[in-house]
């Protein structure tokens with residue numbers, strides 16, 4: 001796997017801002033069973049809870065938390081993502097900031113949620129910040145949609161990405177565990193996986209994968225060349241033009257013992 005330097009990590013973390021509309025239109029959502037699992041592991045409901053959704057991006061998870069009855073505030077560092085969020089969700093509050101220095105009051109949150117965004121933080125700062133902002137018994141929930149690699153076409157497509165960009169994106173995502181999420185060892189995470197799927201046109205699927213940071217930092221030409229080849233593969237495999245994306249959401253939940 002090509003090593004990720006500090007500067008490439010920062011570049012990738014900020015890459016979404018130039019593609020916020022593409023991100024909002026094509027990225028997958030999260031299933032209701034995920035929110036059931038969060039409530040189950042936290043031991044308290046989302047309805048009526050004070051929730052801060054960090055790295056909220058365009059608001060995919062924030063809107064679901066809001067619909068679930070949570071009193072939710074979004075926190076997002078990026079200009080482009082925050083602007084897209086405001087256009088789509090004018091009735092949900094959003095504050096600019098990031099997980100390393102949360103712009104939130106001490107002991108104010110019942111839940112802190114990070115939907116595909118914890119890996120952009122520095123856990124050495126983000127863990128103590130989470131423990132500061134969560135009330136005693138409050139829960140930190142981290143999750144990632146990961147591709148279901150037991151589905152043959154998905155494993156083959158993932159291999160093509162890894163070979164083309166000389167990366168190991170799936171290992172990066174699947175390798176998420178309590179030790180990686182919190183190298184400080186202060187959080188006692190419980191892990192669950194939730195499988196779900198969606199059927200989308202090939203165009204949506206390609207725009208979805210093209211909105212991942214590994215594509216966004218390659219430059220348009222390299223990304224477009226890969227996506228054109230990928231379109232050929234998928235059109236041969238799915239002549240009706242529809243693919244079923246299958247995901248395992250990896251969920252980690254830890255409660256604040258303080």
Ligand SMILES: C[S@@+](CC[C@H](N)C(=O)[O-])C[C@H]1O[C@@H](n2cnc3c(N)ncnc32)[C@H](O)[C@@H]1O
Pocket residue numbers: 013014016027054055056057058059060061076077078081097098099100114115116117120121122
């Ligand atoms: C893959 S997107 C996830 C967006 C949204 N949560 C979702 O589920 O679609 C990652 C988000 O993390 C944000 N981000 C980058 N660095 C961050 C940091 N240090 N703390 C919190 N969020 C960060 C990015 O701006 C981006 O909006």
